[in-house]
Amino acid sequence: AQSVAQPEDQVNVAEGNPLTVKCTYSVSGNPYLFWYVQYPNRGLQFLLKYITGDNLVKGSYGFEAEFNKSQTSFHLKKPSALVSDSALYFCAVRDMNGNNRLAFGKGNQVVVIP
Amino acid sequence: KAGVTQTPRYLIKTRGQQVTLSCSPISGHRSVSWYQQTPGQGLQFLFEYFSETQRNKGNFPGRFSGRQFSNSRSEMNVSTLELGDSALYLCASSRTGNEGTEAFFGQGTRLTVV
Numbered sequence: 727a728q729s730v731a732q733p734e735d736q737v738n739v740a741e742g743n744p745l746t747v748k749c750t751y752s753v754s755g756n757p758y759l760f761w762y763v764q765y766p767n768r769g770l771q772f773l774l775k776y777i778t779g780d781n782l783v784k785g786s787y788g789f790e791a792e793f794n795k796s797q798t799s800f801h802l803k804k805p806s807a808l809v810s811d812s813a814l815y816f817c818a819v820r821d822m823n824g825n826n827r828l829a830f831g832k833g834n835q836v837v838v839i840p
Numbered sequence: 841k842a843g844v845t846q847t848p849r850y851l852i853k854t855r856g857q858q859v860t861l862s863c864s865p866i867s868g869h870r871s872v873s874w875y876q877q878t879p880g881q882g883l884q885f886l887f888e889y890f891s892e893t894q895r896n897k898g899n900f901p902g903r904f905s906g907r908q909f910s911n912s913r914s915e916m917n918v919s920t921l922e923l924g925d926s927a928l929y930l931c932a933s934s935r936t937g938n939e940g941t942e943a944f945f946g947q948g949t950r951l952t953v954v
Contacts, residue, residue, distance in 0.1 A: 758940050769844070769930055769945035777940045816883065826871065827896050828932075828943065830883040 728753040728819045732831035740839050745807040747834045749800045749817030758820040759800040760828065761791055763813045770816060776800060787811075807838045842867065844933050844946035852952045858919040861949045865912050865933030871895075872914040873943060874906060877928040886929075889914055918951075926953045 729752045739745050751757055758777055762770040774785025781793045791802045800817060814835055818828040845864040853859050865872050873896075874886040885898040889908035906916040912933075918925055928950050932943035 760942060762945070767947075767950075769846075769947045770932075772942045772944060775940075775942050826888050826890075826938070827873070827885040827898065828875075828883075829885070830875075832882045 728757070728829045730817050730819050730829055730831035732815075732817055732834050734834055735832075736835040736837060738837045738839060739807045741809055742806050745802075745804040745811065745836065745838070747802040747815050747817075747836060749802065749831060750798050751800060751817070751819045752798065753819050759791075759793065760818040760820075761785065761789070761800075761802050762816045762818065764816065764833070765813050773802070807836075809838045809840050812836055812838045844931055844944055846929075846931050846946035846949050848949060849947065850950045850952075852954060853921050854954055855921055855923060857921050858917060859921060859951060860915055860917045861929055861931075861951075863914045863916075863931030863933075863946060865914070865931075866944055869933035869935050869944075870912055871934045871936065871941075871943075872908055872912065873932045873934075874914070874916050875930045875932065876900075877930055877948070878926075883930070886916065921953045923953050926951060 731750045760775045761773040764770050773789050774783050776783050776793045784790045789804050814833045816833045817831045847862045871890045873888040875883050877883050888896040892908045903919045908914045928948045930948045931946045934941045934943045
């Protein structure tokens with residue numbers, strides 16, 4: 727079964743500094759990978775996905791993610807963090823075996839300090 | 841374009857009662873999935889419907905059920921509520937339901953069982 731690990735509970739970063747949120751995955755075959763963000767009392771907002779092709783994927787709000795097959799990682803990055811980026815970030819994976827369910831990591835709380 | 845709409849936003853129920861939650865997907869989306877989010881278990885997949893058929897089901901007891909209508913709107917039902925069913929229930933829709941398409945989430949229904 728597919729699974730995702732987000733090793734850090736919370737990521738603190740100063741405003742203007744680079745932001746990285748880590749994600750590693752386990753799946754049979756090639757993965758479909760997603761990042762979502764959740765603000766308090768809201769649903770999940772889609773940020774970006776990796777399906778195939780270029781390992782660097784660009785998404786919404788200046789976020790990007792790098793797929794690394796050998797390290798089974800899909801880290802989310804933003805060159806310059808904003809206070810408004812403070813939220814809960816989830817990495818998710820689907821496998822290619824006809825199973826449409828998303829397996830989510832536990833989430834990372836990002837706190838951007840002014 | 842309207843997003844995924846979930847009703848109601850908040851519910852308070854008593855143990856032993858049953859509850860029905862509703863989800864209207866984005867227009868043109870035929871796949872609807874449901875997830876349960878709790879602080880302890882994170883985001884867990886409940887089930888997925890596509891063209892009125894349940895395609896996938898997560899590891900939840902039979903008290904949790906769902907259905908999808910011909911207009912793609914979906915409902916989920918929880919019978920004989922337990923305190924542990926208190927959670928944020930999220931609905932997600934996607935256009936085709938295949939593995940590479942991203943899912944768009946509603947704001948969720950916050951269920952509290954007392």
